[in-house]
Structures are given as C-alpha cells and as structure tokens.
Amino acid sequence: MKHLNPQPAPLAIRxxxxxxxxxxxxxxxxxxxxxFVFGRIQISLPLIYVFHWTxxxxxxxxxxxxxxxGLFADLWNEAVIGLTPLLLLGFQNVLTSVRDDLSALDFxxxxxxxxxxxxxxxxxxxxxxxxxxxxxxxxxxLVGRWLTCTGFYPIAILAFVALERRVLYPRRKA
Amino acid sequence: xxxxxxxxxxxxxxxxxxxxQTAAVGICTxxxxxxxxxxADLDSARLQASRVAAPIAWLYQIPLETIAxxxxxxxxxxxxxxxxxxxxxxxxxxxxxxxxxxQLSDENAAYRRQLAAVSWPSQVVATGRVLSHGGGxxxxxxxxxxxxxxGIAEGYAVVSSAGLVGQVxxxxxxxxxxxxxxxxxxxxxxxxxxxxxxxxxxGTNAQRLKLDFLPIDFxxxxxxxxxxxxxxxLFPAGLxxxxxxxxxxxGKSAYFIEPFADLTATGVLTVLKPADAxxxxxxxxxxxxxxxxxxxxxxxxxx
Numbered sequence: 001m002k003h004l005n006p007q008p009a010p011l012a013i014r015x016x017x018x019x020x021x022x023x024x025x026x027x028x029x030x031x032x033x034x035x036f037v038f039g040r041i042q043i044s045l046p047l048i049y050v051f052h053w054t055x056x057x058x059x060x061x062x063x064x065x066x067x068x069x070g071l072f073a074d075l076w077n078e079a080v081i082g083l084t085p086l087l088l089l090g091f092q093n094v095l096t097s098v099r100d101d102l103s104a105l106d107f108x109x110x111x112x113x114x115x116x117x118x119x120x121x122x123x124x125x126x127x128x129x130x131x132x133x134x135x136x137x138x139x140x141x142l143v144g145r146w147l148t149c150t151g152f153y154p155i156a157i158l159a160f161v162a163l164e165r166r167v168l169y170p171r172r173k174a
Numbered sequence: 175x176x177x178x179x180x181x182x183x184x185x186x187x188x189x190x191x192x193x194x195q196t197a198a199v200g201i202c203t204x205x206x207x208x209x210x211x212x213x214a215d216l217d218s219a220r221l222q223a224s225r226v227a228a229p230i231a232w233l234y235q236i237p238l239e240t241i242a243x244x245x246x247x248x249x250x251x252x253x254x255x256x257x258x259x260x261x262x263x264x265x266x267x268x269x270x271x272x273x274x275x276x277q278l279s280d281e282n283a284a285y286r287r288q289l290a291a292v293s294w295p296s297q298v299v300a301t302g303r304v305l306s307h308g309g310g311x312x313x314x315x316x317x318x319x320x321x322x323x324x325g326i327a328e329g330y331a332v333v334s335s336a337g338l339v340g341q342v343x344x345x346x347x348x349x350x351x352x353x354x355x356x357x358x359x360x361x362x363x364x365x366x367x368x369x370x371x372x373x374x375x376x377g378t379n380a381q382r383l384k385l386d387f388l389p390i391d392f393x394x395x396x397x398x399x400x401x402x403x404x405x406x407x408l409f410p411a412g413l414x415x416x417x418x419x420x421x422x423x424x425g426k427s428a429y430f431i432e433p434f435a436d437l438t439a440t441g442v443l444t445v446l447k448p449a450d451a452x453x454x455x456x457x458x459x460x461x462x463x464x465x466x467x468x469x470x471x472x473x474x475x476x477x
Contacts, residue, residue, distance in 0.1 A: 027227040028234050030306035030317075063195050067202065074209075075223035078313035081216055082205030089199065 008169045014057075018163060019065035022049045026069070029076055044149040046073055047121060048156040050088050051114055054095040055103045057164065063089060080129055091121055107157075115150045122146045217344040221351055224306060224317050228349070231306045297410055297446040300324035304441060305349065314357040314379060315340070318443055321348045329408060331446045337414035337434035338362065338402060339443055350445070354437050355415070356383055363405035364415055364431075368398045372405065375415060375431050381438075382419065385429035393427070394418045400431050408448050 008014065022045050029043070046069040053061035070085025094117070095102070102113060122142045209216055250257065285291075302320030320326055322345045330342045332352045340354040355362055360377035364385070371394070374387040385400070398418040404411025416433040 024230060027230040030224060030227055030231040063198065067198050070202075071205075072223055072227075075216075075220050076227065078220060078315065080206055081209040081219070082202035083209075085202045086199065086206070 009167060014060045014168050015062050015065060017168065018049065018053065018060065018160070019062075019069060021163070022046055023069055023072060026073060027076070029073075043152050043156075044073075044118075044145055045152075045156060046070060046084070046088060047091065047118055047149060048114070048153055049160070050092050051095060051117070052157055052160050054092050055099055055110075057169075058096065058099065060168070061092070063092075066092065083125065083128060087121060087125060091117070107154075111150075111153055114153055118149055119146055217351065218346075221317075221344045221346055221349065224351075225346060225349055228305055228317070299326055299330060299445045299447055301442055301444045302350075304443060314354040314360075314377065314437065315343070316352050316354065316443075318342075318350045318352050318445070319348070320445065321346050321350045323347045324445075326350050326445050329448055331402075331409045331413065331448065332443050333413060333446060334435045334441065334443055336436070337416065338409065339435045339437065341408070342445060352443065355433060356381060356437050362409060362415065363403045364400050365403040366394055366398050366418060367401055368395065372403050373429075375400065381433070383416070383431040383433065385418065385431050388429065392429075394420055394429055396420050410446055410448070413446075 009017075026043070026045050046066070049069070050061060050066060066088045067085040070083075070088045071081065073079070073084045074081045102110060105113065122145060126142045300320045302318045302324070305317040305319045318326075318332070326342055326345055328342055328345055332339045332342060338355060340352045340357070340360065342350050343353040344351040353360055355375065355377060356379065357377040358379045360375075360383075362375040362383075363372065364375045365372050369392075371389060371392055372387075373385050373392075376384045376386050378384050385394075388394075396418065400415045400418055402409040402411055402413040402415060414434050416431040419430040419432055421428045421430065
C-alpha cells in the first residue's frame with residue numbers, strides 16, 4: 001500500500017546515512033593519483049556537507065558525525081589530528097547564527113558565500129598548521145583544496161538534494 | 175531565572191549530550207597538541223584509519239586506472255608517428271650503448287674474478303603494490319600492500335624500478351606505510367657519484383629534494399648522478415636517488431636533487447633490508463672465493 005504522504009526516514013538513518021556517504025566519497029583522497037590528474041584528488045566534502053545540512057536540515061547534522069568525519073580526514077590527510085573536527089564544529093556554529101539569512105539566498109549567492117567562508121576556513125587551517133609545524137608550502141596546497149572544494153560544490157549539492165528528496169525526506173509527487 | 179533553566183535542563187537530562195560534546199571538543203583539542211608534539215605516536219592510528227578505507231580505495235582505483243589507460247591509449251594513437259620517429263632514433267643510440275655495456279660488463283666480470291670480489295647478498299624482502307597515497311599537504315607517504323607477515327620491518331628502504339623511493343615507518347601484518355624521500359622529515363645520506371662527495375638529501379614536501387651538509391668548496395655539475403652512500407647503515411649503498419640540479423639563489427649556489435623515481439606514480443615497490451641486516455653474519459661468511467686460484471692460494475699452509 002502506497003503512503004499518500006510519505007514519512008521521513010527514521011532519525012538514526014537521517015543522522016548517519018549522509019555522514020557515511022560523505023565518509024565513503026572522502027576516501028577517494030587515499031587513491032593514488034593517475035597521470036591525468038594534476039596533484040591529488042582532494043575534495044573537502046565534509047565542509048560542503050556541514051554547510052548544506054546546517055542551512056537546510058540542521059536536525060540532520062550531528063556533532064558526533066562531524067567529529068568522526070573530521071578525524072578521518074585528518075588521519076587520511078596526515079594533518080594535525082583533531083584540527084578539522086574543531087574547525088568544522090566552529091564552521092557549523094557560525095553558520096547556525098546566520099542560517100536564516102543564508103538559506104533565503106539564491107543558489108549562486110549561497111555558492112559565493114560558501115566560497116568566502118571556505119576561504120576563511122582554509123586560511124585558519126593553514127595558519128594553525130604552519131604555526132604548529134612551520135611547514136612552508138602547505139598554504140599553496142590549501143589553495144588547491146579550496147578551489148577544488150568550491151568547484152565541486154554544485155555537484156555535491158545536487159547529490160545531497162537528491163539524497164534528501166529520494167531517501168531521507170521523500171516527497172509526494174503531485 | 176537562569177538557575178531555574180539550569181535545574182530544568184538537569185532534570186530533563188539534556189545536559190548529557192552537551193557534556194559529551196564538550197568532552198569530545200576537549201579530546202580533539204588534546205589530540206591537536208599530541209599530534210603537534212609527536213607525529214610518530216599517532217602513526218598506528220593513521221595506519222588503522224587507512225586500513226579501514228583500503229577496500230574502498232581499491233574500488234576507486236579500478237575506474238581511475240581504466241580512465242588513465244583509455245587516455246594513454248588515445249594519446250599513443252594520436253602521437254604514433256612522432257613517437258615512432260623518436261623511438262627509432264633512441265634505438266639507434268641504444269644500439270651503440272649496448273655494445274659499450276657488454277664490453278664494460280665483461281671487463282667488470284673479469285676484474286671481479288681477479289679481485290675475488292664477494293657478491294653482496296640479496297637485500298630484497300618483499301615487493302608490494304601501492305595501495306594508497308596517504309599523505310598530501312603535510313606528509314608524503316604511501317601505503318604498501320605488504321607488511322610484517324612478508325618480513326618487512328620499520329626502517330627498511332623502499333625502491334622502485336627507477337631508484338630509491340623512501341623508507342618504511344610503520345608496519346601492520348598486511349600493510350606498511352612508506353615515508354617518501356621528498357617528505358619534509360626525510361633525510362637520506364647520499365653521495366655525488368662523480369666526485370664521491372657525501373651529503374644529505376632532505377625532503378621539502380615538493381617533488382625535488384634539497385642537497386645539504388656538503389663540503390664548503392663543493393661545486394657540483396648539473397645533472398650529476400646522486401646515489402645513497404650507505405652511511406649510518408639504514409639505506410644500502412649505491413641505490414640511485416636522482417640527478418643534481420644547481421641553482422643560483424641570492425648569488426650562491428643551491429643544490430637540489432630531481433629524483434629518478436616518480437614519487438606520485440602508482441605501481442609496485444620493493445622493500446630492501448637495511449645495509450647492516452643484509453650483511454652476512456659470522457657463521458654465514460662465504461667459504462669459497464670466486465677466483466679458484468685465490469682459493470688454492472688461501473689453502474696453502476703458512477710456512
């Protein structure tokens with residue numbers, strides 16, 4: 001029997017599934033880069049995930065999921081362990097405070113805002129890391145990561161929206 | 175008012191997730207300091223995290239390698255004529271070189287016989303496929319699909335068909351992490367082959383390495399071959415590392431090394447025992463010298 005007004009997926013699935021899928025896709029950073037790719041494939045998908053979910057489904061992004069995603073990102077990228085989860089949580093707090101204004105914007109403006117906010121995120125990342133390790137050149141790599149992340153944003157959003165509409169919060173067809 | 179809110183929160187149990195979140199943030203902050211103080215302490219955690227994702231990495235690798243192969247095939251068809259001309263030219267050059275190599279090889283064998291040279295024992299421990307590139311921004315390392323069960327231990331040198339690639343820094347039963355020579359913390363004792371000048375090759379986190387700790391009067395020639403010196407006993411001597419690059423920086427000569435091995439490539443790597451471990455133990459010293467005349471001379475009792 002078909003439900004006329006489908007119910008959202010159970011809370012546990014809404015909390016875990018997007019995070020798990022993000023974790024799964026993020027594992028691509030571990031793959032040896034083929035010759036046709038210039039440098040490593042580095043998509044900071046957890047950042048896009050936190051941005052999108054905090055704006056549109058804040059109840060679906062849990063701090064524990066953010067911490068797990070951040071810790072794995074640090075372990076895989078061999079960065080300072082614990083830095084990414086802390087920055088992601090800070091990013092989430094900032095977004096929560098401006099959620100109403102940002103979620104009302106058009107996609108293009110949201111994308112531009114994401115570009116600006118992620119630039120701040122990567123700058124803080126670079127400053128803290130360089131301060132702790134004094135590694136020159138890390139900033140250049142982070143510029144690459146920022147560009148990839150911003151460029152990948154529309155594709156990631158398409159995938160997130162599809163996941164939301166088809167699995168997590170199914171809508172009745174008109 | 176605030177007191178009442180706190181009491182109500184306490185009663186409802188809403189403080190539990192908040193306390194857990196605070197604890198998690200505290201743990202993350204602590205980890206930052208541990209990580210900053212000693213990267214090595216967290217090596218096993220990194221290895222385990224990579225192990226968890228290794229099967230997924232394999233899944234990604236299949237389509238990526240397929241795409242790379244398709245692109246390679248396309249390229250080879252596009253440039254087939256120019257490549258053919260280049261290859262023919264190269265073959266002519268190599269033909270001349272082959273005769274020289276054969277002559278030198280015969281000469282070398284004759285000298286070895288006359289000098290009763292003892293062959294260096296094989297140092298190969300295992301060969302494994304690169305499973306993933308673990309590093310990135312801060313660390314240059316790869317995960318190798320061979321571990322302690324294949325006899326690999328920490329400190330062993332790792333080579334590709336082109337030359338030295340790095341050193342094993344962490345080992346699990348089926349995996350090992352290899353710190354590449356271009357990693358910021360990598361130091362390899364080397365020698366400039368043409369002048370026998372010793373130095374240290376330092377990683378810079380970029381593709382090429384820095385050649386440091388050279389004699390003050392050193393003046394290396396562009397393109398000179400650099401190989402491991404074997405000092406310290408960690409890396410076997412004579413492993414090719416790269417070519418010397420001389421640059422003028424602020425009026426002074428700065429020396430860099432362009433590694434022979436492509437440190438970003440996929441493929442298979444071979445693990446070698448350290449120089450000391452590969453040396454024959456006292457009981458294993460060869461009893462027969464290569465030159466039979468010298469064997470006979472050795473057996474003559476001393477009057």
